[in-house]
Amino acid sequence: MTGALLLQAGPPRSVLDMILGASPPTHIVLGVLLLFSVLSLWVIIAKVRHFREVRQDGDEFVAHLESVSSLGDAFAAVQTMDESPYTRLFQGGLGFFDELRPGALTGASETRGLSRTQLEALRMVIDKVEAEEIDDLSRGLNWLAIIGSVSPLLGLMGTVIGIMNTFIGITQHGSTNISAVAPGVAEALITTVAGLAVAIPSVIAYNHFASQINLILGEFEGFASEFIGTLAKGGHV
DSSP, X not given: OHHHHHHHHOSOOSHHHHHHTSOHHHHHHHHHHHHHHHHHHHHHHHHHHHHHHHHHHHHHXXXXXXXXXXXXXXXXXXXXXXXXXXXXXXXXHHHHHHHHSTTTTTTSSOOOOOOHHHHHHHHHHHHHHHHHHHHHHHTTHHHHHHHHHHHHHHHHHHHHHHHHHHHHHHHHHTSOOHHHHHHHHHXXXXXXXXXHHHHHHHHHHHHHHHHHHHXXXXXXXXXXXXXXXXXXXXXXX
């Protein structure tokens, strides 16, 4: 039945003819690929905005810290800033230190250095905040990975369907002329191209965002080391 419909439609003369003249299974494959394409585009746009905001917050955070001379002043300055991964990391580490040494930031009490156990606990708190922020930055990227890996397989499935319909056309025509093979070959080509067209941007975007996350993670780790170093300079460690 499918082969007969394809043959009645005749050879496709444009990409639109290739799509409209395809068999129902191919339409299903193309529909899923279209859905994946929309989802991929939505994730890419959302993550571009998210990472742009994070970079801007990072620049603002560094600018504020450069204008203060003590951890207490830095903590007060950060309180006035919009919430961001950088402020949450700073507040998490400095808040835990303030719990260990109440009044140390303001000089209201005599301070003594943190013990090795306390210092390790402080580092664990900072690492926990880092992990939470990286998880938040990574949210949605799994969809890009899934789309990038599944779309070519869906395109391959459409290719197989197209080849099957090509053989059906040859059988019904009893020959290999263009009218017999064109519809099936057209299906195979259009689904292959569609699968790659959806997969390639997703893979590129995923790799780009993954590299951005690695850069931000490096900044977080550098900030954590600098934070502990600043505590050491102030005699708190």
